[in-house]
Amino acid sequence: MAEKTLDISISTTAEDFGGLRMTKQRQVVYDVLAALGREHPTAAEIFVDAKERMPSISLATVYNCLETLTGAGVIRQVCIDRAAARYCANLTPHAHFYCDCCEKVFDIELKDSAEATSVWSLPKGSKVTEMQVAMRGICGLCPRCRSEES
Amino acid sequence: MAEKTLDISISTTAEDFGGLRMTKQRQVVYDVLAALGREHPTAAEIFVDAKERMPSISLATVYNCLETLTGAGVIRQVCIDRAAARYCANLTPHAHFYCDCCEKVFDIELKDSAEATSVWSLPKGSKVTEMQVAMRGICGLCPRCRSEES
DNA sequence: GCCCTATTTAGAATAGTTCTTGATCTAAAT
DNA sequence: ATTTAGATCAAGAACTATTCTAAATAGGGC
Numbered sequence: 001m002a003e004k005t006l007d008i009s010i011s012t013t014a015e016d017f018g019g020l021r022m023t024k025q026r027q028v029v030y031d032v033l034a035a036l037g038r039e040h041p042t043a044a045e046i047f048v049d050a051k052e053r054m055p056s057i058s059l060a061t062v063y064n065c066l067e068t069l070t071g072a073g074v075i076r077q078v079c080i081d082r083a084a085a086r087y088c089a090n091l092t093p094h095a096h097f098y099c100d101c102c103e104k105v106f107d108i109e110l111k112d113s114a115e116a117t118s119v120w121s122l123p124k125g126s127k128v129t130e131m132q133v134a135m136r137g138i139c140g141l142c143p144r145c146r147s148e149e150s
Numbered sequence: 151m152a153e154k155t156l157d158i159s160i161s162t163t164a165e166d167f168g169g170l171r172m173t174k175q176r177q178v179v180y181d182v183l184a185a186l187g188r189e190h191p192t193a194a195e196i197f198v199d200a201k202e203r204m205p206s207i208s209l210a211t212v213y214n215c216l217e218t219l220t221g222a223g224v225i226r227q228v229c230i231d232r233a234a235a236r237y238c239a240n241l242t243p244h245a246h247f248y249c250d251c252c253e254k255v256f257d258i259e260l261k262d263s264a265e266a267t268s269v270w271s272l273p274k275g276s277k278v279t280e281m282q283v284a285m286r287g288i289c290g291l292c293p294r295c296r297s298e299e300s
Numbered sequence: 301g302c303c304c305t306a307t308t309t310a311g312a313a314t315a316g317t318t319c320t321t322g323a324t325c326t327a328a329a330t
Numbered sequence: 331a332t333t334t335a336g337a338t339c340a341a342g343a344a345c346t347a348t349t350c351t352a353a354a355t356a357g358g359g360c
Binding site: 025056058 | 306307308309310311316317
Binding site for chain 3: 171173192193194209210213232233234235
């Protein structure tokens with residue numbers, strides 16, 4: 001599977017994206033996250049992989065980069081309960097499903113032409129800028145999780 | 151506003167609820183949370199109020215009680231990003247809205263006859279046992295937040 | 301190349317939460 | 331009433347994820 005790094009590196013290497021520089025460290029952090037695909041790694045996990053590509057990088061920098069990239073809207077932070085924050089490069093509107101059985105985090109896509117906020121009765125005049133939807137249960141995808149169902 | 155403590159104290163004081171004892175401390179923690187209504191206090195905030203009713207109570211006990219009550223399904227834990235966990239005694243299916251302007255947390259009810267998961271394309275065979283929906287934006291409810299809108 | 305500022309590094313500090321230990325309480329059995 | 335076993339509590343230590351701090355470094359504009 002080719003690494004999905006082009007989106008960002010072509011358009012922003014050594015240039016600005018939203019007023020920020022795409023530094024080597026930020027590029028590495030983004031690349032690592034994109035390479036991990038749908039795995040939703042934590043900062044510590046990203047740090048391990050980033051260190052392979054750039055041994056001098058520090059954990060604080062990984063945190064800084066993740067914050068910068070999140071602020072720039074290039075990646076998303078995913079918080080499930082109070083566990084360590086996870087990150088993903090999938091920017092389509094989607095929810096997260098944590099499987100109690102296999103302990104993985106899955107992306108759940110929005111149904112065709114559905115609107116994530118549509119089932120909620122929001123007060124008039126309110127404006128939603130961000131939405132995080134986290135579900136927990138049994139994914140039913142892997143054999144073990146299928147048998148787990150009562 | 152009368153304190154909404156009866157639900158639990160009548161049925162469970164000194165008795166079991168789900169195999170657990172409703173101890174004085176658990177009762178106090180529940181009462182404090184219920185009395186705070188829709189304010190979504192943190193453990194530390196609950197601790198302050200609980201100490202007024204029972205000066206000997208400790209923070210660790212507040213944490214223990216909150217965990218126990220959450221596990222028993224009597225209250226809900228609400229996590230928004232990585233901020234301190236908040237708690238609420240409102241058990242109806244609802245989402246949370248954090249207002250960036252007034253920094254309050256509001257309950258958002260489900261629309262009539264709507265299903266919270268209905269907009270998401272869940273994999274076949276999956277089973278959702280819990281769902282947390284957190285929105286962030288401007289509530290538009292108080293005057294300041296109304297003027298905040300562009 | 302030099303200067304200015306943004307960024308990085310490493311480690312200390314912090315906040316929220318969990319863990320540990322011994323004390324206390326409760327319910328049930330004696 | 332006493333004993334016993336197990337659950338719960340209090341206090342503080344420990345832990346974890348994250349943020350902060352200060353000094354070093356890097357990169358773009360001149």
